[in-house]
Amino acid sequence: MAIGTLRRRPPPAATIPIAALVLLLVMALGVALGSVRLGPAAVLDGLLDRGDPTARLIVWQLRLPRVLVGACVGANLALAGVLLQGITRNPLADPHVLGFSSGAGVAAIAVLLLAPGTPLALIAPAAFAGSLASAAAVYALAWRGGISAVRFALAGVAVAAFGTALSTAVIASSDLFTQSALSFLAGGLFARDWSHVHQLWPYTLAAGVAALLTARWLNVFALGDDVARGLGVRVERARLALVALAALLTGSAVAVSGLLAFVGLVVPHAARLLAGNDHRTLLPLAALLGAALLVLADTFARVAFAPTEIPVGIVTAVIGAPAFLALLRTRA
Amino acid sequence: MSASVAPPLLEARGLHARYGTREALIDVSLTVTHGELLAIIGPNGSGKSTLLRTLARMQRPTAGAVTLGGVDLWALSPRAVARRVAFLPQAPEAPADLTVEELVWHGRYPHRGMLAPPTSADGAAVKRALAWAGVDELRARPLGTLSGGERQRAWVALALAQEPELLLLDEPTTFLDLGHQHELLALLRRLNAERRLTVVMVMHDVAQAAQYAPRMLALLAGRVLLNGPPAEVVTSAHLATLFGARLAVLHDPVSGAPAIVPAPL
Known part of the structure; x- marks a missing residue:
């Protein structure tokens, strides 16, 4: 199974409609399940805004926005992961590992420290700015007349470690030990509503579409900087554009969800195992799988130990790690 | 001398370039005409790779210019260059x-x-x-x-x-065993002869370069030391200057191909 034509049993392009279908099913499940369980008919009625008013309220005000936020966050992080793994040619790269989200944590905690009791809605812009700032710091630290993939990855790891240390130090030395700071650091989608959907979807759409357009760059990047340059790619300019896209995708996601590790790391690999290295397939597939994984994980986080919710970041790790290992064993 | 000679395919004039902070090329000039096969040789650190990278628009010269068909390489877009010049780095990875x-x-x-x-x-x-x-x-x-x-x-x-007119290769036989080395060089010579592909390659093995390339350019400490056919370039005296070693040049009695061996004391 390791060699030749057996290696990719479904043709790579066929994985995209399948993943889209899976995403729709998972989203329907996310709308149906919860403290009040809705049957398929009630879900459909709710979505079409007819029938039982309670079901309509549950679907439109509580579950659908949360499912949509989850889908956007998952897609953003997975796409950012594919971009960063492509730029660094490093399978261990993701927005979390490379420090693209660490600035978000520092910024969020700084806001909570300076103005305790700040509502989450006001933390989001700070987190977004913090994330972009840390991404810019990684890029600037890696720059020395050009960017080498290795230096970029190392600068990212350093910024990530610095951000984490700073967050931890502030929390540990502070009396203002707020629940919201902790929940931001753990990541989660508790009580996300339409305002969060509106805040996020333009980024998912714009940066997501832009990311899909970079597929051929990423394919050529896989051959090394020199070969890419020799084929006519303006390597530094392309890399800066890819880094900026990854920063926008990450920043907009973590501003809404807090720091979610794992999705950006594992989903690109899962997509790669299913569909190979061609980024024209890999990018859309990773976006769909990332969205599906996060919606599924969040549904589980809400339902499994109801009425208590567990942070979705823990669930993505608990579901994702074994699923990923199973894929590795059967496909690689 | 006709007044309207077509410009050479590739020309470098007064080229200076750096490798890191070190001056790796000093006043290098060379001309490559259409259909040529040229080998660049020299000891480690003589600037071979830097010269090739400068010719490939991988690296900007600090002084001097490279022209492709008479047009400055840096006045062309990377894509425009890539449609005419292919560059194969040493040991590429995929x-x-x-x-x-x-x-x-x-x-x-x-x-x-x-x-x-x-x-x-x-x-x-x-x-x-x-x-x-x-x-x-x-x-x-x-x-x-x-x-x-x-x-x-x-x-x-x-x-x-x-579909390039010019193919630039940096030590294309590195990491290949002897059989594959000759197979690859024979392929390049065939492409040069049959497809009129112009080839410039950096070579580590001087004897191999002499066997396959009709013209050789030898660099020493960033300067062009020699530029000519193998018979002129590969001599015991030149090898002593280039590599600081006492070497003798023998010739295969059948093919005339040169072999380089340590000179007897």
Whole structure:
């Protein structure tokens, strides 16, 4: 199974409609399940805004926005992961590992420290700015007349470690030990509503579409900087554009969800195992799988130990790690 | 002397370039005409690779200029250069599960728009490149399953798919065993003779370079020391200057190919 034509049993392009279908099913499940369980008919009625008013309220005000936020966050992080793994040619790269989200944590905690009791809605812009700032710091630290993939990855790891240390130090030395700071650091989608959907979807759409357009760059990047340059790619300019896209995708996601590790790391690999290295397939597939994984994980986080919710970041790790290992064993 | 001589394919004049902070090229000038096969030789650190990279528009010279068909290389876009010049770095790397055909398709990058679907001309160029490099039988094989020699031929096919006039190679035989080294050099000479592909390659092995290249350029400490046919360049005296070692040049009694051995004391 390791060699030749057996290696990719479904043709790579066929994985995209399948993943889209899976995403729709998972989203329907996310709308149906919860403290009040809705049957398929009630879900459909709710979505079409007819029938039982309670079901309509549950679907439109509580579950659908949360499912949509989850889908956007998952897609953003997975796409950012594919971009960063492509730029660094490093399978261990993701927005979390490379420090693209660490600035978000520092910024969020700084806001909570300076103005305790700040509502989450006001933390989001700070987190977004913090994330972009840390991404810019990684890029600037890696720059020395050009960017080498290795230096970029190392600068990212350093910024990530610095951000984490700073967050931890502030929390540990502070009396203002707020629940919201902790929940931001753990990541989660508790009580996300339409305002969060509106805040996020333009980024998912714009940066997501832009990311899909970079597929051929990423394919050529896989051959090394020199070969890419020799084929006519303006390597530094392309890399800066890819880094900026990854920063926008990450920043907009973590501003809404807090720091979610794992999705950006594992989903690109899962997509790669299913569909190979061609980024024209890999990018859309990773976006769909990332969205599906996060919606599924969040549904589980809400339902499994109801009425208590567990942070979705823990669930993505608990579901994702074994699923990923199973894929590795059967496909690689 | 006619007044309207066509400009040479590639020309470098008064080239200076750096490697890191070190001055790696000092006042290098050379001309490559259409259909030539030129080997660049020299000891380690003599500036061979820096010269090739400067000729390939990988690196900007600090002084002097490189012209392609009479036009400054840096006045052209990277894509415009890539449609005419292919560059193969030393020991390039690619994902192990990329197939030969997928690799070779990348050679069409400079000819295609960002979103344009491949044309029949693209397909034909890829097919030709696979055939000329002798890898059409391997087209479906992942790179990771190939031998070193097969993999290097796949990279040459990628370069051919660019449909270049000029092919630049940096030590293309590194990491190949002796049989594959000669196979690859024979392939390059055949492409040069039969397809009129102009080839400039950095070579480590002086005897091999002398056997395959009609003209050799020897660099020493960033300057051109010698520029001419192997018979003039590869002499015991020149090798002593270049490599600081007492070497003797023997000639194969049948083919006349040179062999370089340590000189008896």
